[in-house]
Each structure stands twice: as structure tokens, then as C-alpha cells.
Amino acid sequence: MTFLIRVVVNALALGAAAWLLDDIRVGGDTEQQLLTLLGVGAVFGVVNALVTPVVKLLSLPFIIVTLGLFLLVVNALMLLLTSSISDALGLRFTVDGFWTAVLGSIIISIVSAVLGTLTDD
DSSP: HHHHHHHHHHHHHHHHHHOOTTTTTEEEHHHHHHHHHHHHHHHHHHHHHHHHHHHHHHHHHHHHHTTTTTHHHHHHHHHHHHHHHHHHHHEEEEOOHHHHHHHHHHHHHHHHHHHHHHSOO
């Protein structure tokens, strides 16, 4: 049940980023967009659970030297990776450019934090 809640929170956060930024797009009509966001939310959750900890561990010296600002780069790269995996799976979710991914990751982090506090067990 927790995984499903996390997928919905990710989908809402990704939808907010797509709504606010023109260079993050979800293809299809409204019903297809909702299903795409749920699929991308699941992919994003798996990427955050499996890939992000390894990347953070490997980039720990950069994170320390930049006082945590390098985490913005890590989060942007994870969003770009999610976009690539989603495209490979046939989901119509695209992120155009690194700086869009940085802004998108900031939006996703804020929305996820707010929704996470509302859905906390």
C-alpha cells in the first residue's frame, strides 16, 4: 500500500512539474496522461530507490565540497534517467535539457515533500 501511495505522490509531483514547465511534456489526451504519469511515477520511484543511493554514495566528495548543491545535479540526472527509461518503455514523458531537469527536480522535491507530509502514516 505504501508503494502505491508513493507512486501516486510521484505522479502528482511529476504532473506539477509538467504543468509548470513547458519543456517537461506528458503525451496523449487527458486519460492517457494520467496513466502515463502513474507509469512514470512508478519508474521514478524505482530509480529513486535503486539508482539514486548509489550515485549519491559515489558523488559524496562533490556533495560535501559543494555543501549539498551537487544534489541538485544528482536529482536532475535522475529525472533525465527517468525520462529515458520511460521513453524506452513506450511512455510519452520527455524532459528537454539539463536546466529544465534541474528546475523540474526542484518542483518535484517541493511537491513530494508537501504531499509526503499529508500522506504520512
